[in-house]
Amino acid sequence: MSAEATNPGAQISRRRGLPRIDLRRIGRAALLGPTSRGRLPDAMGHVADAHRAHHPDADLGVLHKAYVLAEASHRGQFRKSGEPYITHPLAVTLILAELGAETTTLTASLLHDTVEDTEVTLDQVRAEFGDEVCYLVDGVTKLEKVDYGAAAEPETFRKMLVATGNDVRVMSIKLADRLHNMRTLGVMRPEKQARIAKVTRDVLIPLAERLGVQALKTELEDLVFAILHPEEYAHTRALIADNATAGDALAAISEDVRRVLREAGIAAEVLVRPRHFVSVHRSGLKRGELRGTDFGRLLVLVGEDADCYAVLGELHTCFTPVISEFKDFIAAPKFNLYQSLHTAVAGPDGAVAEVLIRTHQMHKVAEAGVVALGNPYASVESAGAQDGTAQESAGEPQDGERADPTRPGWLSRLLEWQQAAPDPDTFWTTLRADLAQDREITVFRAEGGMLGLPAGATCVDAAYAQYGEAAHGCIGARVNGRLATLSTVLSDGDTVQLLLDRDAVSGPSPEWLSHARTAAARIAITGWLAAHPETVGLPAAAPRAAVAVSAGRRDVANAVVDLPGATVRLAGCCTPVPPDAVTGFAVRGGVVTVHRRECRAVERMRALDRTPVAVSWGDAPECRVTLYAESFGRPRLLADLTEAIATAGAAIVAATVEPPSEQRVRHTYTLELPDAAGLPGLMRAMRDVPGVYDVSRAQHPATA
Structure with a gap:
């Protein structure tokens, strides 16, 4: 078996066109010391x-200085593969340099393991x-297992994410x-390879996607694919090998595209880009x-934004466009x-070629993401002084606050909810779930301003995103001016107004958890429910209760109240009625809450x-x-249901x-019956109404 077959990283990187350094040669250069190449060692x-x-x-002087310290501090250390550490x-550092990282990032990258693995200190x-x-070195330095035990990995990621919130270059490194x-993971035991690959899949790849570093994300995907799905990877690799001449079809179309654009007078570079392994597998x-x-795909690079649309127009005019594939x-x-711009065109033989159209600057950002932005906190002058070139995407706004294009809504939300995560396990589980959400929407607040939320977010999520823990008192919402339930899923561009009762003594119901998509909402709701088990499910207004209460006895009393002054409330989470078997619990304020015995509360x-x-x-x-x-x-339907309820003798x-x-409607009724014995008949009457397929007792507070 070839070395490439046992180390898929080599083929993966070569297919993506990424240069791979000869680590053994660099290792020898590192051991030989500072043989000069200009002012830098050969390594x-x-x-x-x-x-x-x-x-x-x-x-490059500061890089030379950082290399000398890193080489001296790591001298005598070796990796499991045998190369000098x-x-x-x-x-x-080479990976980041190829992506265009600025000097400060490369300096920290050279030193990123010194504090963790050598005698070098942060003060030094x-x-x-x-x-x-x-700051960058500290941000990527792992926490010691001897201090944190099993929590070391999640707490290290928590520390790293908090540091990223202040400087995104931490996550770049x-x-x-x-x-x-991951490229050199083949020397590890299979079980350790799998564990590292799963964390890479669940945490690092989503972070690379969110930070826009596609060059790293796609190679990480392929390396994880090779480890966790070896059979599918081998099949895909064989498929690519069997279609080694597949590029000829795209090359022919690319020549036609070049001719069309040349005749239209549009200066453009047309490239054929092979798909990476996971992309081929998904296709x-x-x-x-x-x-x-x-x-593969065709990539068309132009100089200006307007040229992108000009290219699109020519392609859609001279070729047969696949309109469903167009995205702007x-x-x-x-x-x-x-x-x-994404589009697809069909050739004369019916073969469809996907086309990406972007400017050179867009391409740089598409490949390197936040790395291409340099130092987002430096002014144009200081950025230019540091690297000899002004950073187009960075600068100081007129209001004096630093410009930060690398602090998107998802990162701000993550930093907010992680503070409320009570333990490493909750943080680790919630982080993976949060990163699994792959799209973001923007909703507008009726009071002004915007909220960034993940796709599928509801009014519950919007409430906690806007008000934090004050959202416990949310009683409803208006979406685009219309009253809506808290479970309403929001769409991109919706306007939402949250209705709060800031004096509310009750809080969220367990059902809210099923409507919450964001980690911030889930953690806040779970925390409130855990802190208030005695009030979970209390209705907003206590109904009249014909209940007698006694304390200190195991039997059920008929008429003596042993808790003087106690107020009795029927729990809204299970809505007990006679003759349900019930039990009660004393809660704050001299109240006894009555539940059905099978209630989860x-x-x-x-x-x-x-x-x-x-x-x-009682009687x-x-x-x-x-x-x-x-x-x-x-x-x-509503008229027929209310008629059935009235005929059964119940009051709404x-x-x-x-x-x-999806053509389904949910009705919630709070009803008063003259006798609990009539409840089964009432429910049967409601089920008999045409179109009704289920009637059930409530398991949480009703919305009045």
Whole structure:
């Protein structure tokens, strides 16, 4: 078996067109010491060349100084593969240099393992290289397992994310570090390879996607694919090998595209870009048998934004466009800074070629994401002084606040909810779930301003995003001017107004968790429910209750109240009615809350060692209950349901009808019956209404 077959990273990088340094040769150069190449040791030559390609006037002196310290501090250390350890920070720094990272990032990258693995201290780094480099090195330094045990990995990521919130270059270094480690993961035990690959899949790849660093994200995807799905990877690799001439089909179309654009007078560079392994695999799952044009894409690079649309017009005029494949990410950029026009055209033989159209600057950002932005906190003057070139995307706004294009809504939300994550396990689980959300929407506040939320977010998420814990008192919402339930899913561009009762004594119900998509909302709701188990499910207004209460007895009393002055409330989470078997619990304010014995809240109370209060039904015949009716939408449905309820002798205290979803409608009724014995008949009568397919007792507070 070839070395490439056992180390798929080599083929993956070559297919993507990325240069790979000879680590053994660099390792020998590192061991031989500072043989000069200009002012830099030979081992730093590749880094210097890559850095100067992006920043021709950069001062390499600080890189020389950082390399000398890194090489000296790591001397005598070796990686599991046998190379001198210094080859790792060199490789990480080269990855970032090829992406166009500025000098400060490269300096910190050379030193990123010194504090963690050598005798070098942060104070020494600060004294030698300044506060910025020290901050970046500290941000990527792992927490010790001896201090944190099993929590070391999640808490290290928490620390790193907080540091990223202040300087995104921390995560740039971590992503490059993980990429090189993944390239050389073959020397590890299979179980350790799998564990590292899963964390890479669940955390690092989504972060690379959100920061727009596609060059790192795609290679990480392929490396994870090779480790976690070896059979599918081998099949895909063989498929690519069997279609080695597939590029010829795209090359023919690319020549036609060049001719069309040349005749139109549009200066453009047309390239054929092979798809990476995971992309080919996904295309196969989507389309079945792949044709030659499915193994790559055409990339058209132009000078100005307007040229992009000019190219699009020519392509759609001279070729047959596949309209369903058109997307405009220039007018509406992705949340990770990505801009491009996507389209597809069919050739004479019916083969479809996907085309990406972007400017050279868009392409740089598409590949390198936030890395291409340089130092987002430096003014134009200081950025130019540091690297010899002004940073187009950075600068100081007129109001004096630093410009920060690298602090998108998703990162701000993540930093907010992580503070409320009570333990490492909750943080780690929630982080993975949060990063699994792959799209973002923008909704507008009726009071002014915007909220960035993940796709699928509801009014519950908007409430917690806008008001934090004050959202516990949210009682409703208006979406685009219309009243809406808190479960309403928001769309991009919606206007939302949250209705709060700031004096509310109750809080969210357990059902809110099923409507919450954001981590911030889920953590806040879960925290409130855990802190208020005795009030979970209390209705907004206590119904009249014909209940007798006694304490300190295991039997059910008939008429003596042993808790003087106690107020009795029927829990809205299970809406007990006679003759349900019930139990009660004393809560704050001299109130006894009565639950059905099978209610989930009873289990929570007992788990908290709360003493149950024996209760019994009194003589009052009336009862109040909340019912749900699930139905298909049709005309006069509401009138027919209310007629059935009235015919059964029940009075409607409150009713709500949620907006139809997929032709299904949910009705919530709070009803008062003269006798609990009539409840089964009432529910049967409601189920008999045409279109109604289910009627059930409420398990949470009704919306009145």
